[in-house]
Every structure is written in structure tokens, then in C-alpha cells.
Amino acid sequence: MSSAKVQLVINGRRQTVEAEATETLVDTIRDRLHLTGTHIGCQSARCGACLVEMDGQSVKACTVLTHQADGADIRTIEGLAPGPDLDAIQTAFRTHHALQCGFCTPGMVMAAREILRAHKQPTEAQIREGLKGNLCRCTGYQNIIRAIQAVAEDAAPIAKTGPSGSGIGAAHPRTEDARFLKGEGRYCGDINLPAQVHAAFARSNVPHARIVELDIRAAQNLPGVVAVLTGEDVAADGLGELRCGWQVYSRDGAPMAGGARAILAKDKVRFVGDAYAVVLAERPEIAKRAAALIQVQFEPLAHNVRTAAAGEADPIFQDAQENVCFDWLFGDEQGADRALETAAHVTTVSLTNNRVIPNALEPRAAIADFNQFAETATLYTTSQNPHMARKVIAETLGVISEHNLRVISPDLGGGFGSKIFIYPEECACLWASKRLGRPVKWVGTREEAFLADAHGRDHVSRVQLALDEDHRFVALKVETTANLGAYLSSFAAFVPTYLYGTMLAGPYKTPTISCAVKGVFTNTAPVDAYRGAGRPEATYLIETVIDTAARECGLDPVELRRLNLIQPTDFPYQTPVALEYDVGDYQAHLDRALSVADYSGFETRRAEAQARGKRRGIGVSLYVEACGIAPSAVAGALGADVGLWESALLRFTPTGMLQVFTGSHSHGQGHETTFAQLVADRFALPLDQIRVLHGDTDQTPVGMGTYGSRSLAVGGSAILKAADKIISKGKQIAAHLLDTVPEAIDFSDGVFLDAARNAHVPLREVVHAAYVPHDYPEDLEPGLEASAFYDPVNFTYPSGTHVCELELDPHTGEIEIISFVAVDDFGQIVNPLIVEGQVQGGIAQGIGQALIEHGRYDAETGQPMTTSYRAYAMPRASDLINVQTETVFTACENNPVGAKGCGESGTIGAPPAVMNAVSNALGQRIEMPATAEKIFEACARFRAKGGHD
């Protein structure tokens, strides 16, 4: 190795490190200095996660050669404040909930420091400009901007939303924030094990081909390579295939066709990015170099990447005729057809829901450690549901049984659905570790994330809405082709069927609905759940066809909606698509949102914009989503392989501290705070005496993970159930201590009370008695802990109204969002600060899908065109505005918490609100994303027809 010494001053300490000629500072900081607070989120110097200071200026550490930094003064996130302290910026980030998953946070803090060095009192525009080199996928940037403003204003660090305190409803800053702000978050890629080898995957660069010959000799012979494994090895070892966990049947009763995935492709590759070999080497760069040396001879097959042209490819799976996986029918198609024939008016819209790429800022990673003697293994992996990963990997691979496999999902840099699924890479690491007897580590690159993470959406649909002469909806008929990609991912069949067709009633009284969905294979990355999963697609469809109908009928789109809304007195409301909505007041959030957005004053603003040569539009969308996934009996009836309960274990330690173990996983949602708040009230404990633990299958109870806005409604309910059990046992102990019967005891404010006798004993003494049972009831076990499972009785049904106002420049195609208002009903809110952050971040993603995000493939070559942040546009601080969010309340009695779920509202409500505003401004509909090209062309068409800008 041609390494040489470099002198650096790191966080005030002079250090000498070895570095190779082509080594960049970020690798030196992370791998040699073990300062893992500096993160790697991309390969194109476009994410800012690796921002550090070099001689007092922020630099992207991935763009600086370590040798160029010789003699420099480097400051990383770890060096900002001593010990456990937070500096002013870190404190403000915590106070204003300016971080969620924490992965971008160190870079954001560094960017904030640069902004505040440049401007003593920065304007919002200056802050947005100053943050534009840093991507955050969680927050929508709004609270980051607030935090920086607060530092500049030297504002007192007060929580900005809701009451203080630490119980239910309190806007308590997150307890988990400090570790992220200090750079002490521990992500999968930060973990190293002794004697580990590094994995790199050889991936197909063609969309569809037979593998004729694979020559791995050059790769094997590269010094430092330990092994090269291929699909042949997978088959020889008898490893099972990854399959979708949901069964969907076609209208003729046939089961789904095709879709199973070997963890390394053997006979053929099905999309660009499909892995056919894995190299294990002593160092990651050697593994990558060796992977590039694998010679593969492909025999091309006809490929197709277009959703609407699945039949054009050679069979991707032999048993899937015309590359159709299923042809699913739901609802009353004949009834819908009859209503369409006789309706006074029928509006027909053909639309696409664009493919988006989730882009959690932390790329996927895994490190597997198989103990060949004990036949046990630990797999660290980037998973939203480690228990599910354990089950599926154990069942599928057959290399280890479930009870011997420990899956740990540590801090996770965002998920948004993409980290729910079981992917080949982590399976390959585990299998390779068993074969080699050494730990195997893989950290995906951003390019690999673009190529091989599950993508989202990608529908082509035709929707017909029938209205009677009074403009009441009489029927909705939907025909959709859903792109499933080249394999069936874990939830892939469920998302465009039961998470979609069941949502087509929306908040409206449409008596007859039918939904036909053809799930098709294409030579693209697999498509699965992305934040919202099925519900955004349904809502976009409904809200688009309603706006179109209003235009066709000459009605105000809001009035058309109002006319057809489910009324508060209609609940419980049985939709024609299987769901029973428990409660809601859709008029309430509609009225409030219109008022906040000053809907009635819009025409004045439109006229004023027109005078400036701009076209202004306003768009409204309403949504209902089904969250709290899911009642197991319903899930089973819909084809699930699993139950969708959640479990919890609560344990008082002998000194009276409370540990809350949950099967949910937190990756930005703030469970460590929210779940603690749930029980803080119940036990009258301060938050610092409660610890929430998750993400380790050997430590926490079995669980079903985090997705579908289920954690609080289902996981939180399991926690409350376990709390009830603890209180019940505590009453028995207290009754003994107070010499009475348990029925005489009440528990409140941390005290067990026999009101009749005015005798009481505090919780702490009951805990002590439980663990020091010197004087203890004979028939009671010592200890004070309880576990509980909660299986929801129904879904929950959050709803909301989103209103977007924007301006288009007809000559440049540019869009400026002027305002965005969201008024949502999430039921009981435990921490309004966290809920507001979830809504802001979801809206940013929804705006991204509507305006700029699009995972594209070239139809002719089948090549992906968006494989870096230089090609795939994601919203940056400079692209967005501050959104206005409010909530209304109706009581959800479907779960003990009363929570409905909030995490997906933004990606559901925002795209149709934005696109309806675009249509309103243009006077015609265009497809998402509303790029400058499309807007410009629409304006040109308008002018060609004699219109004036």
C-alpha cells in the first residue's frame, strides 16, 4: 500500500494518520479516526451529509483528498461541544425538532454554522440558500430553518407547539436527539467487527438477458479477495427464494404468477442492477474492484421498462403470461358499468402516477456474523422491522433457524417504506458469513440505492366518475396497470390492490366503486411500498377526477366535493370498498383549511398575478387513509401470510426505573420520546426515568415493525395494555402492603390508594416490594414486568384537507409554491412537535413527487436514467416554503391511545393538492412530475388555441 503520513488537527487535537493517495477525508475521518458522526449519503457530492469544517470553512469531506488536508484544522460534529453538552445550534435543533432520523443532521449543523458565520441575522431566503447543498429527506427543512433563525435571534429555547410537560399532548423535545446532534448515532455502516470481510455485488448492466457464461477467475485472483460467490453457489447450497408475503388472486381465481427472487441471479438477469455475484474481500475497494473484473457473457432478451407495455418483453417469468402477475378485480364492476351507462355526466381521466425513489438518506447496509460453532448469527441490518427480517430470512434461506438468528436494526437513517422489505443483499451477507466463518459487511452506495432499492408508485390508470344531474357521485370505475418491477418485493402485491382499491371511496359517498388492477412485471427495479403505499395513488386518482369533473361541469371543485362528502352523522360509514370508517368530520378540516388558505380571496390574487405575467392556481385535496395496520383477521382475509399485531414489554427495574421494549422500530419518528410520554402519564414518571428500547430481536419482544402509520396506534396500544397489566399486579402488591383487597385500590399520580381508608403506597415502594419480596403475598410472583400483544379491531382513518397555491411562469416553465396549508385529523396527538414534523416532511416528499421526482428508465435501452443526485431531483431547502399545518380532532375509539396515525398524510394529501393547483393555473391537466418542460408545453398549447398568458 502506498500510504503516507498526514498531519491533521482534529477537533483541536493534533493527530498523525496514514492515508492513501486517493483517499478522501471522509473515509479517513470515519475509518481511521473512527469519528462516525460524519456520514456518507451519496457519491456525487450532492447530499452534504459529510460536511465538516476545514480551516474554519465548511467542506464536503468526500471532495477533499486527505493528503490535501495535510496540516489543516478539521472540525467534525463530535468536536462542537465538550462531553454531553450541546452548543447553541445543537440546542436549537433539539428545541425546534429540526431532526428526525438524524443521518443528515451533522451536515446540517455544519451548514448552519456556515450560514451563521456568513450572516449575523440571516433572512429565511439566505438560510434556504445556505442549506441547499444539504439534503434532508425527513423534515422538509422547515424546522431546521426555524432552529437557525432562533440561534440568530438568540431566542429563548422554548418549545413552539402545544403545552409543556412530558405526558400525552406535551410538545416535549425528543429525548433521542442528543446522540444524533453529537454525532453519536450508531448506524449500520458505523459498525465494524473483528476479522470482517467486505462484500461488493456484481450487478447486471443490461435490462434482460440470459447469463451464458460467468468467469470469476480474474476477480478471485485479485490479491485481497477472499471469495467470489455466484447464483450457482446459491443454488448448490439450496437457498430458498425471496417471495412476496401477500397472496393476491386474479379475477379468475388464479394465484399470482412469477416474482420469486434468488438472492443472486443464476440463469438470467431481469433488470439493470440485478446482482449475480458477490465478492468478499479484505477491503471494500478491493471487493468493488474485483466485482468489476467478473466477466459475464449475456444473451440479450427483449426487454420492457414501460408500465403500459409489459407484453413487449420476453417472459420475465415463464409462468407469467404477457408478464402479468395478477389481474385483480375488486368492487362491483357490473354495477359501476350500469351506472356509467345511465349517468347524467361521466368524467374520464387517464393518468399516470410517476415512479419515485424513496431515497432514505442512509443507504442500505448489513453486517452479518455467523458463529459456525454455536450455529448462531447476528445480522445488523437497515430494517424497519427486524423481527420480520428474522422470520423471513430464517424461513427463506434455510441457513439458520429463527431462534438462533439475532437481527439488530440500530439507528436507521430514514426508511419511508424502502427498508421494510427483505432484500437479497443482507441475505447474501448472512449466507457468505456462514460459508466463510468471518463477519461480512456491505454498505450500499447511493447508486446501488437508485438501482436496487424498491421504488414506489408507477401506475397507469383510467378512471371514470359518474355523476347524476345534481352532481352527486353515483359510481367510480378504476382500471389500473401497476408496475411491479422485475421481481415481487415483500409487500408488492398488497400495495396496488388492497391498500389501493379499498381507499377509492375517499371521504365521499360514492355508492358503487370498482377497481381492476393488472400487476405487471417489467425490467425495472422492484416496486413496493413507499410512504403512503397505495393510498397516495388512490387519493391522487380520486382528487384528480373530481377536479376534472368540476371543470367539465362548470362547478367550483370545492363545492362539488362538499356536495358529496360523508357527513359527521353518517359514521360509522360503510364504504362500498370493504372499509368501515369509524369517525371523522371532513367538513371541519375542509372549512378550516379553506379559511387559512383564504380560498375565497383567490381570484383577486390570480388577477394580480396575471398582471405580472404569471399564472396562479389553487388546488384542494381531501383524503382519508387507512392506518394502524392492521386487524390480523382482515389482513389474513386479504392474503397476508402474517398477523399484524404489535407487542410490548414493560419492566420496572428494582430501583423504580421503567424500560419499555417495543416491537416497533423508530427511524426518525421519535418513538423513544412518544412511547415514553404514553407511559409517563400512566405512571407519573419523568421521562428521564423511562427508556424505550427497540430494534434488537434478542432484546425486544416479537414485533411487526414500523410502516403504515401503525406504530402509535398498534405499538402504542400494546404498551398501554402492558401498562394496565403492571398496574393490575401493582394493585395486588399494594393491597397486600395496605392490608386490603386489590379491588379497593386505585392507581393515579404514581400512588396506589385505598380511598376508603385513606391509605396509600407510592409506586416506588410497590416496585421495591416486587423485587425485595421479604413481605409479599404468597400467591404472587416477584418482579414487576408485563408483556402484551395488541391486535387492532379496525383500521384507523386519519383524514385531512390540503390546499396549495402556486404560480407558474408560462415562459420559463418555473413553478413557485406560494402557500401550502394542511389541516389534518390524527385523533389523539401524543407529541404535537413530532406530529408537526412528520406532516412537514411528508408534504415535502409529496411536493417532490408532484413537481420534480421521477425515477426514469430509457424505453429503448432499458437503462435507468436517474442513478445519482445529479440526475434525480429531490426537494432542497431552496425549493420549498414554510407550510402551514393545523389539526382538528375527532375521537378514535378503535385503539386505547386514540391515535390515528400521521406519518403518511403528507405524501397522500400533497400531490393532488399541488397538481390540482397546477391544473387550475393551466386550465388543463398535466402528468406528474409537473416539470418545466410540461408546464411550458401546456402554456404553448394554450396560446396556440388563442389563449393569453
Place this chain on the structure above:
Amino acid sequence: MTEPRFHAPQTLEAIQTLYDGLANTLLVAGGQWSMPLLRAGDLCPDQVISLSQVSALKGISSHQGRVRIGAGESHRSIAASDEVQKMLPVFAHIAGQIGDAATRNRGTLGGAICSDPGRSDYAGALIGLNATLITSERILPAASFYETADTAKLAPGEILIAAEFECGGDSTFRKIANPAANYAGAAVFVTRRSDETPRIVAQGEALWPQHLNLLEDAIGTHSAINDAAIQKAVPTAKPLLASRLAALLKEALAEIS
């Protein structure tokens, strides 16, 4: 396979000596263009030569109405330079809006011109202001360098040392950025001395930076400068790009005239 070596010479001569030894050399200034390629494995140099220590590439100076900017100066230092702000404010403005703050802290004038000349935000000003490029081998007008994508290349081992500008006149730069990569989706640079016809340079996605001669001529002959005249002068068949350039030009001409 030999491992690459790193060098940080202080003189141009030392670079030449190193360069002559090995053809597969990566020259690195601010690293904004090359480091992503290096990290992705797209570049596998035999040696890496850092230009950061070469004093000949540093410095911003002015003399007799001309400003000289060393190729090794960062966008940030150009934007912050009193001399540039005073003598060539448009260039300070351009430097100050390139990329993002961290990119400006590291990225250099030379790196921007040499690594991706057609997409550099500096291109319009270099051409429009008739800048002179000084390299280790030659002195050439920026307009010659920018004649085509083929001419906008330095020879192996040739180092850009500085750009020199004649100051004076009013200039403006306007840009609509690509939403993903932030380079100029469309940009115009317009400059005018009191008694002269404006010089106008346009660039954009799939449009090599170039003078809009037709428009300059039309303005020179006092022809009516309306939308049609602008559209006609814009050398692209892409309607959106043409419209964007026209919109930017209208604003720019209004500001300059």
C-alpha cells in the same frame, strides 16, 4: 498493480517533471468534479497531483483596468474579493451563486473551467468579457478556448494559471438552474460598455456557450428587439430553452440598457 502516489508540488515546473513521468495523472484542484468520479471508481490514476500548493495559481490582482484571477482561487474567495467586487462585480456575483456554500469553499475557477467548461457558470462572462486565459503553455482568448467543445480542452499536462479581464461596462448574469444538478439549465450573460453594442452569451442544457451574434447585430443596428427577434437569435431547437433564454435576455437587457 501499482498503488497511486500523491504529490503536492509548489511550482509549475515541479508539476511538469512529475507529469512527464506518468501519463495517467489526475490533477486535483478543489476536487468538486474529480472526487466523485474517483470515489465511484471511474478514475484510476497512477498518480495524483494536487494543485492546491502551487503559488502561481493563487492571487487576485488588478492593474491598469485589468483584473487577474488565479485559477486556483476558490469561488468563495472570488466572490468575497474586494478587487473583484469593485472592478468586476458581475464575476463576484457569478462566483457567489455557484453550487452551494461548501462547493464554493473548495471549488476553483480553474477547476470549473477545465473540468466541465460548457456547464460552468463562468463561461458566459469569460466569453462575453473577452477574457484571456493564461496556461502553462499559451495565452489565448477565452472565446477561442470556448469555440467548440473540442477546443475547450487543455493539452495533457497543461495547467490553467489565471484568467484576465478588462474591466468596465455594465454586466449581468441570469440563470435558471437544473433542478437536480444545479448547473445552468439556461443562462445568459450580457455586458455593455457605454458606447458599444452589448455582448450577449447564452448557454444551457445541450447548448454550448456562445455569442448571440444575430441579437448583437440587431441591437447594433437599432432594430426592434421584441420577443420574435430574441427567439430568432437563440440558437436552439428546444422550445423551452429558447423561451427561457428569451425571458432571461429580456430581463438582462432591461437591466443593462
